[in-house]
Amino acid sequence: MFFSIEPGGDVPIYEQIVRQVKLAVADGVLVGGQMVPSVRQLASELAINPNTIARAYQQLQTDLVLEPLRGRGMIVRRDSVSRCTKARNSLVGDAVRRVLVDALSGGMTPEDLRELFEAELRRQAELAGPNGSTK
């Protein structure tokens, strides 16, 4: 119900979990105080070894996004929203920067880039459906 994982991709599984959790918090899908699925439960849902999930949660804990409650589970820290939006901004910012460097050094013009950008934006918008965000 929660995440979509593609194993064998160029990004490790545990990092996919980390990123999706952070993005969900930034988006407001995960709110402060809310509990995240347990290590074993999410592991069985995604057909992944619990150790891999644990590694992702541990990373999220050191990033001050999750907080452990011994014996109960892990909850989203109430002050993690700003951190996650910040992380999201730097994430997409760096990605955009890398894309621009490659595209410009490859001879693409700013006009080409704007066109491609808008085209992909429309594509994603209509792929998400005519409605807005599904909250």
Place this chain on the structure above:
Amino acid sequence: MFFSIEPGGDVPIYEQIVRQVKLAVADGVLVGGQMVPSVRQLASELAINPNTIARAYQQLQTDLVLEPLRGRGMIVRRDSVSRCTKARNSLVGDAVRRVLVDALSGGMTPEDLRELFEAELRRQAELAGPNGSTK
């Protein structure tokens, strides 16, 4: 003189070589028939093992960008320009798509993205200097 490599990055060295060669061909910095630096020469320039360069050149050879001349070196295939521009387009297209997916699922609005995009575009433009391409 040719390439800039950052070891320890998330992208392998040999792939950085491959991409930069393709982008240079797409941009017209490398023309068909032109020779590329030899494996050992480029390796000593970048302080990299020759085998890594060889792997990149081999990849470029299977991608029909370079052509080996036994005993002399490797040259850029004359029909590789269209292939490289195509590769560049799909490269930046995929990257833009991935960025958009992450950004939208993280709650960013299309307006946020346009703003960020234009900001980074201006940043890159002025970072490259007031003049245009340096051909």
Place this chain on the structure above:
DNA sequence: GGTCGTGTACTGGTGTCATGGTACACGGGT
């Protein structure tokens, strides 16, 4: 023909990732 430089193949070391298994400490529920 010999030397040089070219690309290429083979081998090995190293690090990361994912998995599996086991065990432990803690707290909530009955």
Place this chain on the structure above:
DNA sequence: ACCCGTGTACCATGACACCAGTACACGACC
């Protein structure tokens, strides 16, 4: 008090990518 579920820790294993070192085969050039 007792079990159960929780996160956590540790070790070992297999697979895979990256990279370095070395040696080889081929062709140009003198």
